Amino acid sequence: MKPETLRRYKTLHTWTGLIAGMALFIAFYAGAITVFHEAVDDWAAPAAQPMTAAMLDQAPALIEAVVAQHPEAKGMLTLHVDETDGQILKAEWEDQPTDKHHAAWLDAAGKLQVVGDERSNLAELVNQLHFTAGIPEPVGTYALGIVSLLYALALISGIVIHLPALFKDLFALRIGDNLKRLWQDAHNVIGVLSLPFHVIFAVTGVLFAFHDVIFLAMNAVIYGGKGMEILQGIFSTFMPLMPAGKPAAMLSAAELIERARQLAPAMSITDVTFHNIGDEHAFAWVFGQMPGHLAGNGGLILNAVTGEVLHNMIPGERSPNWTVLYGFFSAHFGTFGGLPVKWMYFILGLAGAFLFYSGNLLWIESRRKRRQADQARNTDLMARATIGICIGACFGISATFVAAKLLPLMTREVVFWEQIVYYAVFLGSLAWAFLRGAPKAAMELLYATALATILIPVSNALVTGQHPVASILSGRLAMAAIDITAILGALAFLLIARATRRRILRGQPNSVWTTATVYG
Amino acid sequence: MTRLDWLQRIAGGVLLGLPLALALSGIVALIGPGKIEDRYLLIVYLVPILWIVILAGNFACTENRRSWLMLVAGNILGFAALVTLRIALHLS
Numbered sequence: 001m002k003p004e005t006l007r008r009y010k011t012l013h014t015w016t017g018l019i020a021g022m023a024l025f026i027a028f029y030a031g032a033i034t035v036f037h038e039a040v041d042d043w044a045a046p047a048a049q050p051m052t053a054a055m056l057d058q059a060p061a062l063i064e065a066v067v068a069q070h071p072e073a074k075g076m077l078t079l080h081v082d083e084t085d086g087q088i089l090k091a092e093w094e095d096q097p098t099d100k101h102h103a104a105w106l107d108a109a110g111k112l113q114v115v116g117d118e119r120s121n122l123a124e125l126v127n128q129l130h131f132t133a134g135i136p137e138p139v140g141t142y143a144l145g146i147v148s149l150l151y152a153l154a155l156i157s158g159i160v161i162h163l164p165a166l167f168k169d170l171f172a173l174r175i176g177d178n179l180k181r182l183w184q185d186a187h188n189v190i191g192v193l194s195l196p197f198h199v200i201f202a203v204t205g206v207l208f209a210f211h212d213v214i215f216l217a218m219n220a221v222i223y224g225g226k227g228m229e230i231l232q233g234i235f236s237t238f239m240p241l242m243p244a245g246k247p248a249a250m251l252s253a254a255e256l257i258e259r260a261r262q263l264a265p266a267m268s269i270t271d272v273t274f275h276n277i278g279d280e281h282a283f284a285w286v287f288g289q290m291p292g293h294l295a296g297n298g299g300l301i302l303n304a305v306t307g308e309v310l311h312n313m314i315p316g317e318r319s320p321n322w323t324v325l326y327g328f329f330s331a332h333f334g335t336f337g338g339l340p341v342k343w344m345y346f347i348l349g350l351a352g353a354f355l356f357y358s359g360n361l362l363w364i365e366s367r368r369k370r371r372q373a374d375q376a377r378n379t380d381l382m383a384r385a386t387i388g389i390c391i392g393a394c395f396g397i398s399a400t401f402v403a404a405k406l407l408p409l410m411t412r413e414v415v416f417w418e419q420i421v422y423y424a425v426f427l428g429s430l431a432w433a434f435l436r437g438a439p440k441a442a443m444e445l446l447y448a449t450a451l452a453t454i455l456i457p458v459s460n461a462l463v464t465g466q467h468p469v470a471s472i473l474s475g476r477l478a479m480a481a482i483d484i485t486a487i488l489g490a491l492a493f494l495l496i497a498r499a500t501r502r503r504i505l506r507g508q509p510n511s512v513w514t515t516a517t518v519y520g
Numbered sequence: 521m522t523r524l525d526w527l528q529r530i531a532g533g534v535l536l537g538l539p540l541a542l543a544l545s546g547i548v549a550l551i552g553p554g555k556i557e558d559r560y561l562l563i564v565y566l567v568p569i570l571w572i573v574i575l576a577g578n579f580a581c582t583e584n585r586r587s588w589l590m591l592v593a594g595n596i597l598g599f600a601a602l603v604t605l606r607i608a609l610h611l612s
Contacts, residue, residue: 005580008521012579149572156576206568214567221539222546222563223556224606230557320554321561328565 006161013157018363018382020150021356022389023133027144028356029393030129032349035334035342038082039478041123044404045115046464046479051089051105056081058106059089059253065112066091066104067277073102078273079253120404121415125422126397131208134393134426145209152202158191180365187358190351197331197348204332234321240301240310241281248280250304259307260286260300264314267299274304283310290315294336295326353390360386368511375512383438383512385430391445392429394493398452399425401486405459425452439504439513446497453490457483528584533575536591541570543598550605 033040051058059079066073073093080090090105101121104114132140133147191198207214219227251259253272260269269288276282287299293315301311313322330336334345360382367379403421407414433441460483461467468487471480503513521529545566552559574591581587 002582004582008579011521012576149575152572153576156572157579160576202572203565203568206572207565210568211564214564217538217542218545218549218563218567221542222549222602227560230560233557234560320558324561324565 001160001164006164009157009160013154013161014363016150016154016157017356017359020147020154021359022386023135023144023147024151025353025356025390026133026393027130027147028349028352029390030126030133030397032346032353033397034123034127034130035345035349036478036482037123037127039482040126043460043479043482044120044122044401045408046466046476055089056254056257057252061110062089062091062104062106062112063253063274063277065106066093066114069112069114070095070102072096074277074279076273076275077277078271080271081253081257082270117415118408118412119414120408121418122400122404125400125418129393129397129422134423141209145206148202148205148209151198151205155191155195155198155202159195162188162192180362183358183362183365187355187362190355194348194351194355197345198352200328200331201352204328237301237311237313237322238285239275241276241283241303243276244280246280247278248282248305250274250278250282251307253284256284256286256302256304256307259302260288263300263309263312264290266290266292267314269299276304280305287313289335289338291338295323295330296337297330297335298322298326357386357390360390364512370508370510372510375510380438380512384433384441387438387442387445388430388433391442391449392426392433395429395445395449395452396422396426398449398456398486398489401456402452402459405463409463439500442513443497443500443504446493446500450490450493450497453486453493456486456490525584529578529581529587532587532591533578536588536595537574537578538567538571540574540591540594540598541567543595543602544570546602547598547605550602550609 051062059081063077063079066077070093072095073091075096077091077093080092090103092101092103094101100116101124102114102116103119104112107113128134131144133144134140135143215227215231219225219231223230253274256272257269260267267288267290269286271285271287273285273287274282275284282304284302284304285299286302287297290296290298296315298313298315298318300309300313302308303310312318315326318326334341334348364379364383364386367376369375400418400422403418404414407417407421411417429441429445432445435441436444457468460479461470466474466476466479466483468480468483471477471483500513507513545563548566549556549559549563552562578587578591581590
């Protein structure tokens with residue numbers, strides 16, 4: 001390769017990385033947590049007296065009670081019957097047109113318990129940060145689509161520039177006095193090893209934002225106007241019947257699950273979603289996980305009145321289109337190999353966040369003026385922005401976890417105040433970084449994040465009495481895992497804060513990371 | 521490269537790269553095995569993948585003129601092939 005071409009790809013890598021890096025940091029950090037969406041949701045607002053999956057025979061009574069009080073749930077109501085994770089049985093639906101999320105179960109006396117806005121929406125807020133980086137909708141989704149395009153370019157250019165020395169230097173982790181070399185090595189090895197996953201994330205990220213444009217373009221250019229028809233044909237799979245307007249008796253959830261078991265004995269069913277409840281055209285998605293398949297999630301779409309199979313979406317039996325879609329989805333969300341793969345995706349997400357953070361630090365470091373205290377304005381501003389946005393998002397998310405535990409004690413508008421807490425902490429951190437300067441802000445925000453993160457298990461223990469040991473003893477392993485992960489996370493933030501402090505006090509003097517610079 | 525050079529490469533990759541990616545995906549859509557509608561979602565993924573590759577590859581060109589020339593030529597060839605296929609398959 002010509003040196004000139006190499007230089008061009010270096011510039012491309014630097015700038016795409018710098019522009020997209022900070023939004024990607026938030027998306028990856030939040031995405032790592034979103035891998036455990038269900039567990040976080042249950043951690044944030046555990047049901048006081050949950051029904052268990054063993055109480056499936058009560059499901060018809062639950063559905064009847066929900067529909068009587070909330071007729072809007074007739075259109076679509078999901079029954080979680082998770083056999084593996086948490087054993088909790090609950091009904092969930094969204095209000096139309098407000099999209100407000102509700103969950104319900106029957107208490108010991110058979111009375112309906114409904115929770116709405118007073119229930120924490122923590123898991124959904126983190127999920128929202130994953131695909132908008134916190135930028136308000138509808139701009140957020142599109143902004144992240146463009147970020148995904150830049151991310152894809154950064155990936156390709158990164159590989160091009162490291163190709164010449166790729167195999168020689170890949171596993172070289174040169175620990176020594178040259179701190180920049182160490183960071184560069186860590187950046188390279190993480191980037192190359194997680195590349196296949198990053199390619200999947202980038203492509204699905206672009207599609208997530210721009211699928212409508214691509215559908216329309218394909219319709220016109222490739223399919224001569226018949227593309228939308230094909231698309232509707234594919235997606236009508238999920239909505240095979242319209243309400244008939246005539247009432248009919250439905251099969252119970254237990255009967256529908258039994259029917260699905262006959263057809264897919266190996267599948268472990270996680271949820272049954274009813275549509276057109278009580279109508280002659282009622283149907284149900286009976287979905288779950290099939291072990292031993294790369295894209296193991298899928299299921300059956302059954303007529304809820306007759307039990308007839310309307311569509312087969314079982315892994316290995318569904319149509320090529322669904323194989324492609326489920327393949328990409330499970331590769332993006334890490335839903336193909338149970339808990340070990342989920343933890344791998346959690347670590348991949350954090351490693352990705354490190355990739356973007358270290359990329360910015362490397363850019364700043366390579367522009368450091370070693371012989372003068374006075375550093376360039378733009379590197380100093382980049383340092384402040386990187387600290388404010390990246391550490392600010394970590395701080396904001398930890399603070400929102402704590403808020404999810406404390407807010408229900410103070411207000412019924414939990415969902416609203418959770419958002420306020422996140423944005424106040426995030427924007428406050430950003431302002432702090434610009435006011436205090438990078439070195440001081442980095443240290444202070446890292447200590448604050450460590451504190452907020454250790455408060456996650458503390459607040460849970462204080463409010464619900466569920467400290468990790470109690471959680472383990474009562475079989476709530478997912479809850480214990482979140483608390484223990486938070487303890488480890490707090491420790492990690494503390495160590496990073498101390499390292500930052502050391503650099504301020506004893507690091508090489510001429511840098512944006514020392515308080516002696518004119519902008520400090 | 522100057523700032524104007526960079527702008528040209530980005531504009532070329534975005535504006536001509538997407539139609540080229542569509543044309544190439546369209547050829548796969550029309551001549552692949554099985555029924556045309558069974559490949560639809562594969563093509564949905566193929567379009568952004570090819571677009572990204574073209575966007576990135578466009579920066580390998582040493583001269584702006586060559587970059588534009590290749591994109592335009594690629595589009596002409598790609599669409600010629602696609603239209604021929606569509607006529608041959610009685611799709612338009």
